[in-house]
Amino acid sequence: MQNRKPFRLKSLIIVYDSVQIVGNGFSLFLFYKHGWSWRYFYECRSPDFSNNEQSLGFVHAAYFTYLLKIMELMETVMYAFRKKNSQISFFHVYHHCYACVTAWGFTKYGGGSMLSYTIMVNCIVHVFMYTYYLSSAIADRLPFSLKHVKKFVTTLQIVCKTFQLLLDKLLNFTFVSGAIVKRFSEHRFRAETKLCHST
Template sequence: MGAGYKIIVEDIITESAKDEISTWTFSETTTGLFMVLGIYLLVVVKLLPAYMERRQPYKLTNVLIVYNGFQVAYSVYLVFIYARYLFNFGIITTRCPKGEALQEVITEIYPYFIAKHLDLLDTVFFVLRKKDNQISFLHLYHHSAMVSWTWLHLLHHPTDHFVCVGLLNSFVHVLMYAYYGLAALGPEYAKFVWWKKHLTKVQLVQFILVVSHLYYQQKLTPCPIPAFFHYFCMTSIITFFFLFMNFYCRSYRSRRTKKNICEQKDDVTVKSE
């Protein structure tokens, strides 16, 4: 009886060990994250601007064409792998993967983790081209928050909780980098990027879908993520929505108002003549 009980306990311990995935502690994760973000912000806010202060902006045409082309292809790949996962396990995933299944999930998180770090090159290129108006609080906050999200997701609490989020975000990036790639080709291609202002609309819709999904995913899954992580993600996306909405209103509605004012002035001038 005792020997049999011992064997059963050992089997349970062995099976539990197989289900364990080694992750970083929260302290280790935040330490590594702060180092990455610290280097990023130091480079794009201090070091590179100081280097470019007395220099002419770089054109980087060929570099940008290659970079944006790669980003489009890479984002298409992410859309494919996450769409495949959702097709197999549903939009609201409830499988709670462990062991080998969780390791497979982690393998598919890595490409997204890499993508969010590659996106930081956007800021580097803006600085080198002296596109200072592009380096706004929204731009820096958005990149920093997404990198933070992926560090917590991959290194501290790996889960399939965010597959739908990765799909939506990667699809938007296909459109975004396609626009940047066409714009990098030169003014003669401007007629092909008439849909620029609609990108922000797509992003706003994306944020609404992501918040909705995060809410129901956390509510319906049998294995919810830690509350602090859930609220960090929700707060980030809601903040993105309002910042992007403010950007849209300032960028496009103000232009429309100025255009209407100019048309009214022209009309008054014609009548006076």
């Protein structure tokens, strides 16, 4: 592979970016359809493990998002085939692996909880991000420059990631090796949940 020419994957990239835009938009729709609202930013909502329609809908939406995160690993493979090694940074690989593990953890343990805001924010950012990537792939056909759009997307990513980390810290969640770990024992978590719902 080292001595081969880079693959041209423009058509595949256009399809991939389009699927990501539609997939992340659909993920937002699924969460909203099953009762997600902006209250999840400021209300204490513990995971709902019941079998009611809303709870199961949240799990299905989370699972769909998890599948999207697995699909995002293809991005790294495409970078390698295109010999864009500068884009395969430690942060890039860590972020995509971390996203897969946390999406799995949310699907298994946190469906319907207030942690769903991180998925919603991530999906919104990904719609913008992959729209920019798609536009870049067809930039020669666009009647305008993407220079300012790139700055906007980068700023949006940084602001949203900072916002997510701050909220996670305020909500007493710690990230260890990409998994969401509750700081307190199960007994303490139940006690805090009761307190949260009583106020």
